[in-house]
């Protein structure tokens with residue numbers, strides 16, 4: 322009996338160890354393949370130059386620039402909006418209020434919607450409805466905002482990353498001790514003054530974490546920008562909100578599927594993947610470190 | 621007897637279905653120190669927090685009866701709670717400095733009252749810290765974080781922070797319970813000074829402390845006010861048997 326028990330126990334331990342090992346092995350193989358494939362192409366030149374020869378050679382600077390601009394505009398939209406929502410949920414809404422529960426439900430649902438749906442929504446809502454409406458209203462039907470651009474792509478991405486921001490900021494707001502709020506109120510501060518001067522400064526790390534996680538997500542997603550603003554190739558950098566842009570993730574997709582000679586661009590694909598991975602890895606690492614500090618402080 | 625500053629009439633408080641205060645009526649006089657004593661869980665903090673409407677923040681609290689401060693019912697609809705709390709300061713059991721500099725902690729109240737003039741703020745901060753007997757210890761590190769102070773210093777800084785708002789009443793909930801004897805002595809000395817200008821209500825578990833610092837003592841038991849009177853009398857010849865038992869340490 323006990324022998325059989327220890328046998329099943331042993332098998333179980335072996336299975337978990339094997340799974341863990343498999344996961345790590347897959348990651349290592351992935352990294353090695355990518356680095357080996359990309360390291361010959363990766364250089365300072367590669368990071369700072371435009372693509373050349375019909376994107377068969379050259380660098381990926383416009384894609385890096387476009388990705389950075391995308392996540393910047395996205396953050397400008399998602400972080401304040403997400404923070405305000407989190408403040409409402411934690412500070413103003415009672416747990417049982419229908420509005421608060423509806424918002425929570427919406428946030429959870431938003432987090433599970435496949436990203437391509439966001440892309441379609443962006444196309445329908447931002448481009449056709451908002452942008453088209455703006456053109457009709459302000460420009461007498463001339464086409465300017467009713468087509469894909471970096472603004473609509475960023476706003477679409479902002480919607481996708483909103484749950485991440487809301488959840489991080491909520492968590493941080495909850496770590497601000499009740500004693501500090503009471504101290505502030507007892508000094509004659511209003512609720513809003515207390516939020517502004519005590520709660521928000523105390524949640525800075527959480528807002529940072531949320532922003533970084535959102536940025537890292539936004540930098541890697543392709544589906545939401547597919548129809549809303551990403552461009553195959555642009556000879557110039559975007560200079561206006563109504564310009565299209567290049568993007569790292571989209572660039573990899575293009576190189577792997579649409580390029581004139583997929584095999585020949587393989588090194589570029591590897592190197593671009595390497596850049597994207599390093600970028601998101603570094604962002605996530607920073608977020609993890611800030612969050613760990615925050616949790617330790619909360620204890 | 622001095623004039624009544626705070627008067628409660630049949631004050632009853634429920635946390636949900638649980639009664640925490642049962643029809644409390646007291647007259648707290650101006651410029652004196654009134655101590656609340658009683659065993660743990662008898663409602664001292666709850667009562668104290670009804671006096672500056674801190675219990676408003678807790679969901680499910682239901683209050684009946686009246687609290688009159690300068691003859692105005694503070695639970696009246698027309699009362700501005702924010703202004704009320706400027707008039708009635710509160711010092712908490714656990715010192716709760718903001719994660720800011722000492723200067724910014726003390727200047728917090730004046731700042732939310734709209735004072736922006738640097739000179740004026742410096743004046744207020746210095747005066748408040750002096751009145752809280754901590755100026756000498758911190759005057760060279762005003763712009764260091766308040767978190768770096770010792771527990772006793774933090775608590776005196778929190779008192780200075782309360783004084784900076786220029787309240788008329790100061791409520792203290794076991795202000796020295798987490799402190800060493802020397803810091804405690806300093807706080808007691810401070811209370812003695814402050815009562816010249818403020819009405820002070822203090823909750824304490826420490827009988828000797830109540831006897832030392834207070835003019836009046838209220839003994840609470842299970843949400844009821846058992847006895848209220850001159851501290852001397854409460855500690856030497858209380859009217860009620862329960863009070864005597866508690867003070868002599870026979871229960872609680």
Ligand SMILES: Nc1ncnc2c1ncn2[C@@H]1O[C@H](COP(=O)(O)OP(=O)(O)OP(=O)(O)O)[C@@H](O)[C@H]1O
Nearest residue numbers: 635638640658659660661662663664665666667678
């Ligand atoms: N937020 C709350 N919700 C529900 N019940 C509470 C709450 N705060 C206090 N109580 C209850 O009300 C009663 C009085 O509590 P209170 O904190 O006023 O006692 P206290 O006399 O200050 O005790 P201590 O000396 O331990 O601080 C206790 O039974 C307590 O459990």
Ligand SMILES: [Mg+2]
Nearest residue numbers: 664665666793
């Ligand atoms: Mg208490």
